[in-house]
Amino acid sequence: MSENQMNGAEALIQSLEKIGIEIMFGLPGGSAIPLFDALYKVRRKMKFVLVRHEQGAAHEADGYARATGKPAAVLVTSGPGATNTVTGIMTAYMDSVPMVVVTGQSVRGMLGKDAFQEADVFNLTMPIVKHSYLVRSANDIPRIVKEAYHIATTGRPGPVLIDVPKDVGTEACTVGLEAEMNLPGYKPEPKGYGPETIRQIAEALAKSRRPVIIAGHGAVLSRAENELRQLAETLDAPVATTLLGKGVFPDSHRLSLQGLGMHGTAFANRAVVECDLMISVGARLDDRILGVPGEFCKNAVKIHIDIDAAEFGKLVKPDIRCRGDAKAVLQDLLPLLKRGDTADWLKRIEGFKKKWPMGYAKKGGLHPPQVIDALNKLTGGKAIMATDVGQHQMWAWQFYHCDKPWQFISSGGAGTMGFGLPAAIGAQFGRPGETVIAIVGDGGFQMTMNELATAAIHKLPVKIILMNNHYLGMVRQWQDMFYDERYSGVDLEGNPDFVDLAKAYGILGLNLKRAADIPKVLKKALEHPGPALVNVEVVHHEEVYPMVPPGKPLEETVLCHPRRKPGRPAGRKNSRPAKAGAKNA
Amino acid sequence: MNKDISAHNLSIYVANRPGALARIAQTFSRRGFNIESLVVSPGATGDFSRMTITAKGDEAGLEQIIMQCSKLVDVLACREHTDEEVVARELVLVKVAVDSGHRGEVLQIADHFHAKTVDLSEKSIVLEATGSSEKLDAMVDLLRKFKIIELVRTGKVIMARGERET
Numbered sequence: 109m110s111e112n113q114m115n116g117a118e119a120l121i122q123s124l125e126k127i128g129i130e131i132m133f134g135l136p137g138g139s140a141i142p143l144f145d146a147l148y149k150v151r152r153k154m155k156f157v158l159v160r161h162e163q164g165a166a167h168e169a170d171g172y173a174r175a176t177g178k179p180a181a182v183l184v185t186s187g188p189g190a191t192n193t194v195t196g197i198m199t200a201y202m203d204s205v206p207m208v209v210v211t212g213q214s215v216r217g218m219l220g221k222d223a224f225q226e227a228d229v230f231n232l233t234m235p236i237v238k239h240s241y242l243v244r245s246a247n248d249i250p251r252i253v254k255e256a257y258h259i260a261t262t263g264r265p266g267p268v269l270i271d272v273p274k275d276v277g278t279e280a281c282t283v284g285l286e287a288e289m290n291l292p293g294y295k296p297e298p299k300g301y302g303p304e305t306i307r308q309i310a311e312a313l314a315k316s317r318r319p320v321i322i323a324g325h326g327a328v329l330s331r332a333e334n335e336l337r338q339l340a341e342t343l344d345a346p347v348a349t350t351l352l353g354k355g356v357f358p359d360s361h362r363l364s365l366q367g368l369g370m371h372g373t374a375f376a377n378r379a380v381v382e383c384d385l386m387i388s389v390g391a392r393l394d395d396r397i398l399g400v401p402g403e404f405c406k407n408a409v410k411i412h413i414d415i416d417a418a419e420f421g422k423l424v425k426p427d428i429r430c431r432g433d434a435k436a437v438l439q440d441l442l443p444l445l446k447r448g449d450t451a452d453w454l455k456r457i458e459g460f461k462k463k464w465p466m467g468y469a470k471k472g473g474l475h476p477p478q479v480i481d482a483l484n485k486l487t488g489g490k491a492i493m494a495t496d497v498g499q500h501q502m503w504a505w506q507f508y509h510c511d512k513p514w515q516f517i518s519s520g521g522a523g524t525m526g527f528g529l530p531a532a533i534g535a536q537f538g539r540p541g542e543t544v545i546a547i548v549g550d551g552g553f554q555m556t557m558n559e560l561a562t563a564a565i566h567k568l569p570v571k572i573i574l575m576n577n578h579y580l581g582m583v584r585q586w587q588d589m590f591y592d593e594r595y596s597g598v599d600l601e602g603n604p605d606f607v608d609l610a611k612a613y614g615i616l617g618l619n620l621k622r623a624a625d626i627p628k629v630l631k632k633a634l635e636h637p638g639p640a641l642v643n644v645e646v647v648h649h650e651e652v653y654p655m656v657p658p659g660k661p662l663e664e665t666v667l668c669h670p671r672r673k674p675g676r677p678a679g680r681k682n683s684r685p686a687k688a689g690a691k692n693a
Numbered sequence: 694m695n696k697d698i699s700a701h702n703l704s705i706y707v708a709n710r711p712g713a714l715a716r717i718a719q720t721f722s723r724r725g726f727n728i729e730s731l732v733v734s735p736g737a738t739g740d741f742s743r744m745t746i747t748a749k750g751d752e753a754g755l756e757q758i759i760m761q762c763s764k765l766v767d768v769l770a771c772r773e774h775t776d777e778e779v780v781a782r783e784l785v786l787v788k789v790a791v792d793s794g795h796r797g798e799v800l801q802i803a804d805h806f807h808a809k810t811v812d813l814s815e816k817s818i819v820l821e822a823t824g825s826s827e828k829l830d831a832m833v834d835l836l837r838k839f840k841i842i843e844l845v846r847t848g849k850v851i852m853a854r855g856e857r858e859t
C-alpha cells in the first residue's frame with residue numbers, strides 16, 4: 109500500500125467523521141486493533157471515549173442521541189466485546205434511538221470456523237437492529253457507512269450495526285470516500301398519507317367534544333413540539349404524554365395531563381377512559397399505556413399518526429391511520445382545524461385533577477418522590493434527567509416536571525436496568541453546559557457503575573442521585589401487591605458503601621438520610637463542579653402509585669396503598685392494597 | 694388453536710443481499726407463522742430476488758407480517774395474493790415403488806395428471822408433474838396406495854395475472 113492510500117479501517121473512521129459522527133464510545137480488542145489504529149492515525153475532530161464495559165458504550169451513545177437528536181457511534185471488538193453491546197443495542201432499538209455500532213470481526217477466511225473471539229454478531233443482533241452489514245470488501249466501506257447513517261437517522265430511527273472483519277480493515281480501500289447509496293428497498297416516507305386522510309382527521313376532530321391527545325417519542329423525534337402545542341391549544345384538548353414523550357408537551361401547561369398508563373396520573377387515565385376521541389401523535393400505544401388493549405378507548409374514535417406503518421393495529425385498531433412524520437402531518441392538519449368546543453370536558457378534567465392529585469408521603473423517613481420534587485424545584489425543571497429502571501424511574505417521571513423535549517431520558521420499551529448512569533454520561537457529553545442528573549436505584553446502578561470511571565476521567569459533572577431502598581424495589585412492589593409478599597430474590601443485602609465507592613473514583617460522595625437535609629445536600633451536589641453521587645437512604649418499603657395492575661384496564665387505576673410503617677420485616681401478613689379506583693368516580 | 698388459520702400466498706421482492714432471507718424468516722417465526730413453502734429465485738433483473746412464501750396463520754398476524762416485511766431495508770415490496778389473482782404452479786418429483794404388476798396402474802395415474810416418467814428402474818419409477826398445488830396433492834394422494842419411496846416438491850410459485858404486479 110502506498111503512503112497516502114487508505115485501508116478499510118481508515119476509510120471507516122474517515123467516513124464516520126465525514127458523515128457527521130461527533131463522538132464514539134468503545135473499547136478495543138484483537139479484531140478491532142486495525143480500527144483503533146485508524147482512530148489513532150486519521151481521527152481529527154471526532155471524540156473517542158474509552159468505556160469500562162461495552163454495554164456502557166452503547167448506553168452512552170444512546171444517551172447522547174436522546175439528549176441531542178444526533179447519533180453517536182460505538183466501536184468494540186469481536187465476540188464478547190460485541191455481545192456486551194447487545195443489551196444496549198436492543199435498548200436503542202426498542203426506543204427508536206439512532207446509533208451506529210461498529211464491531212470488529214475475525215478475518216474473513218476464519219468466519220464460521222469458531223475462530224478465537226468469533227461470534228456471528230450479524231445474525232445474533234438481527235432482530236434488534238434496524239439494519240446491519242457484514243462488510244466483505246474494504247471498497248464497500250464508504251458506501252456502507254453512508255447508508256448506515258442514513259438508515260439510522262431517517263424514518264423511524266434505530267441502531268445500525270457494521271461488522272468489520274479484521275482483514276477488511278487492513279485491506280486497501282481504493283474507491284475514495286465519496287460514495288453513492290444503494291438502498292432500493294428503503295422507504296422511510298415522511299409523507300405516506302394523502303389530503304383525504306388529513307380531511308378525515310379534521311372532520312373527526314371537529315365532531316369531538318371530549319378529545320384526548322397522546323404524544324409519544326415520535327413527536328419528540330420529529331421535533332413537533334410547536335405543532336403539538338398548536339394542536340392542543342386550537343382544539344382546547346388535553347394532552348397526555350408517554351414515558352418517552354415527556355416534555356414534548358409542557359408538563360406545566362394548563363392542558364397537560366402529564367403521563368398516562370401503568371404509573372400515569374389518575375386524571376390522565378380517567379380522561380383516556382372517558383374521551384370520545386383519542387389522537388396519538390407518535391406514540392406506539394404499547395401495553396404499558398393501554399391497560400387491556402381491547403378495552404383501550406373502546407368507544408372512542410381512534411386516530412393513529414405514526415411514521416412506521418407496522419405500528420397500526422399492532423395492539424389497537426385505529427379508525428384512522430395516518431402514516432407520516434408527526435411534524436409534517438400536524439403542519440398539514442392545523443390549517444383545517446376549528447376551535448374545539450370542549451369547555452365542559454375541560455371542566456370535568458379539572459374535577460379529576462382536584463379529586464386525584466399527584467401526591468406523596470412526607471412523614472416517617474425519606475421518600476423518593478420528596479427528593480425528586482426537591483430536585484425539580486432546585487433545578488427549575490430544567491435539568492436533563494436520565495433515569496435507570498425501577499420505582500425511582502417512575503417517581504422521576506411523575507414528579508420531575510419537564511417543559512421541553514430531549515430532556516427526559518429513560519429506557520422505556522426495553523426497561524433496561526443499568527441504563528441510567530451511562531445514558532447520563534452520554535447526555536452530558538452531548539450537552540456539556542447543562543445540568544445532567546442520573547436518577548438511579550441501588551440495583552440498576554450496580555449493573556453499570558463501572559462507568560463512574562468515565563465520568564471521573566472526563567470530569568463530567570453528572571449528578572447521580574441514588575435512591576437506595578436496599579431492594580429491587582419495583583419487583584418487590586409486584587411481589588407485595590400480587591404475590592402475597594413473597595419477597596423472592598429482591599433483597600439487596602450487602603450493598604457497598606456508595607459514598608466510599610464514589611470517593612474511590614475521585615467523585616464527590618454524599619449521604620442523604622434525613623428529610624430536613626434534602627435541600628442542603630442536593631444543593632451541594634448540584635453546585636459541585638465535577639461529578640457527584642448522593643446516596644439517598646430512602647424508606648425500604650414504598651410503592652409507586654397510581655398503578656394500573658397488569659392485565660387490568662385503565663378504569664382500574666389503583667390510587668394508593670394503606671399507610672404503614674416503613675422498614676416492616678419481610679413476610680408479615682398485610683392487608684391487600686386499597687382499590688380506591690378511579691372507577692368509582 | 695385459532696379456526697381462521699388459513700394458508701396465504703405472499704410474494705416478496707427483495708434486494709439480493711446477505712441476510713435478507715434470514716430477516717424475512719425471522720419476521721415470520723417471531724409471530725408464530727409457520728412457513729409451508731418458500732421459493733427463492735432470481736428476479737427479472739440481476740440484483741433482486743423473488744420470494745414466494747406460503748404460510749399459515751390468522752389475518753391480523755398476516756397484516757403485521759406484511760407490514761414488518763415491507764419495513765425491512767432490503768425489501769422493495771411484500772404483497773399477499775389470493776388464489777384467484779394469480780397463476781400458481783408447483784412441480785413435484787415422486788418416486789414410487791413398482792415391484793410387480795403395479796407399473797401399468799401407476800402409469801395410468803401419471804397419464805391422467807399429465808405427469809412425465811423421468812426415471813424408470815426395475816423396482817421404481819420417478820414421475821414429474823407440474824400444476825396447481827391442489828392438482829399435485831390429488832395425484833400424490835392417489836399414488837399413496839402404492840409405496841411412495843421419496844417425494845420432493847418445489848413449493849408454490851405465483852405470478853399475478855394481467856397488468857397487476859406480483
Ligand SMILES: Cc1ncc(C[n+]2csc(CCOP(=O)(O)OP(=O)(O)O)c2C)c(N)n1
Binds near residue numbers: 523549550551577581
Ligand atoms: C437488566 C434487567 N434485569 C432485570 C430487570 C427487572 N427489573 C425491573 S425493575 C427491577 C428492580 C430495580 O431495582 P433498583 O435498581 O434498586 O430500583 P428500585 O425499583 O428499587 O427503585 C428489576 C429487577 C430489568 N428491568 N432489567
Ligand SMILES: [Mg+2]
Binds near residue numbers: 581
Ligand atoms: Mg432499589
